[in-house]
Amino acid sequence: MSELKKIAVLGGGTMGNGIAQICAAAGYEVSLVEVDQVALDRALGRIKDSLARFVKSGKMTQEVADSTHRSIRPVTSFADIGNEVDMVIEAVPEVLDIKKSVFEMLSRETQPGTILATNTSQLSITNIASAASRPEDVIGVHFFNPPVLMRLVEVIRGVKTSDRALETVLGLVTRLGKEAAVCKRDTVGFITTRAATALRLECLRMYEEGVASIEDIDRAMRLGFNHPMGPFELNDYNGLDVAYNGAKSLREAYGERFAPPQSLTARVAAGMLGRKTGQGWYDHSGEKPVPIN
Numbered sequence: 001m002s003e004l005k006k007i008a009v010l011g012g013g014t015m016g017n018g019i020a021q022i023c024a025a026a027g028y029e030v031s032l033v034e035v036d037q038v039a040l041d042r043a044l045g046r047i048k049d050s051l052a053r054f055v056k057s058g059k060m061t062q063e064v065a066d067s068t069h070r071s072i073r074p075v076t077s078f079a080d081i082g083n084e085v086d087m088v089i090e091a092v093p094e095v096l097d098i099k100k101s102v103f104e105m106l107s108r109e110t111q112p113g114t115i116l117a118t119n120t121s122q123l124s125i126t127n128i129a130s131a132a133s134r135p136e137d138v139i140g141v142h143f144f145n146p147p148v149l150m151r152l153v154e155v156i157r158g159v160k161t162s163d164r165a166l167e168t169v170l171g172l173v174t175r176l177g178k179e180a181a182v183c184k185r186d187t188v189g190f191i192t193t194r195a196a197t198a199l200r201l202e203c204l205r206m207y208e209e210g211v212a213s214i215e216d217i218d219r220a221m222r223l224g225f226n227h228p229m230g231p232f233e234l235n236d237y238n239g240l241d242v243a244y245n246g247a248k249s250l251r252e253a254y255g256e257r258f259a260p261p262q263s264l265t266a267r268v269a270a271g272m273l274g275r276k277t278g279q280g281w282y283d284h285s286g287e288k289p290v291p292i293n
């Protein structure tokens with residue numbers, strides 16, 4: 001295990017800004033890398049709002065919030081900081097070609113031994129690592145949304161990931177106050193995305209078979225299993241296109257049991273992608289979401 005001091009988070013979107021925040025709050029020196037100043041300002045604004053919520057709820061003092069915010073160094077060029085950092089956590093969009101070009105660049109711009117972690121939800125770590133000149137330094141570190149609240153970090157070993165990278169990441173997870181679940185074989189969807197997708201797809205099939213309505217399936221899963229959202233509500237929150245693409249890549253790996261149900265395919269084709277387009281499984285135009293059965 002090696003001692004980490006300086007961490008760069010690449011991508012400050014939904015996941016990256018929260019990951020940068022928790023690393024800074026745990027005392028690491030954090031650089032947040034985005035494509036341009038507009039994206040950086042947006043990410044820093046989200047961190048500020050999140051810290052303000054912690055202060056408001058009494059979980060953090062204003063002084064700690066201010067110093068956490070100040071300690072995050074915003075940058076638009078990774079090349080400027082690459083050889084200074086001990087670890088990079090990549091949180092750019094879930095597109096294999098983008099991840100591969102990022103890991104090729106990361107392995108070029110960092111010193112040997114710098115841990116190169118990806119926050120991918122389901123892509124093969126070994127495949128991403130194949131673009132890097134040092135696949136032994138590449139590892140999956142899958143935070144959950146929102147990273148500032150969710151306690152689980154799924155840690156995924158690629159075929160060539162070193163013991164040192166694994167141990168260092170497990171040390172990081174502990175210092176962040178979170179708990180790790182290690183996926184020791186690099187398989188599409190890891191533990192959580194594979195299991196959760198299977199459950200959600202079965203809920204969609206029950207709806208198609210007329211077993212129950214959208215809102216009753218959501219209620220059953222929320223109240224029966226203590227899920228914060230039902231599968232349809234969650235689809236609307238994350239985007240039906242995200243669910244559809246995720247199912248398609250699990251289908252490639254595991255076969256027809258992960259085939260996207262027709263009702264999902266049709267809504268995606270119709271541009272009903274959930275909250276971001278106003279309609280998905282629910283209509284979000286009114287005060288309360290109304291199911292579109």
Ligand SMILES: NC(=O)c1ccc[n+]([C@@H]2O[C@H](COP(=O)([O-])OP(=O)(O)OC[C@H]3O[C@@H](n4cnc5c(N)ncnc54)[C@H](O)[C@@H]3O)[C@@H](O)[C@H]2O)c1
Nearest residue numbers: 011012013014015033034035091092093094119120121145
């Ligand atoms: N959103 C979730 O609920 C969730 C949960 C767990 C894991 N993930 C995974 O986390 C990763 C990021 O997802 P997200 O939802 O935060 O995406 P997002 O689209 O919200 O953010 C991605 C950010 O990356 C930036 N970016 C793109 N290319 C870049 C580059 N070369 N250098 C620096 N920044 C770059 C974009 O400007 C954008 O701000 C994905 O792999 C996703 O599968 C997402």
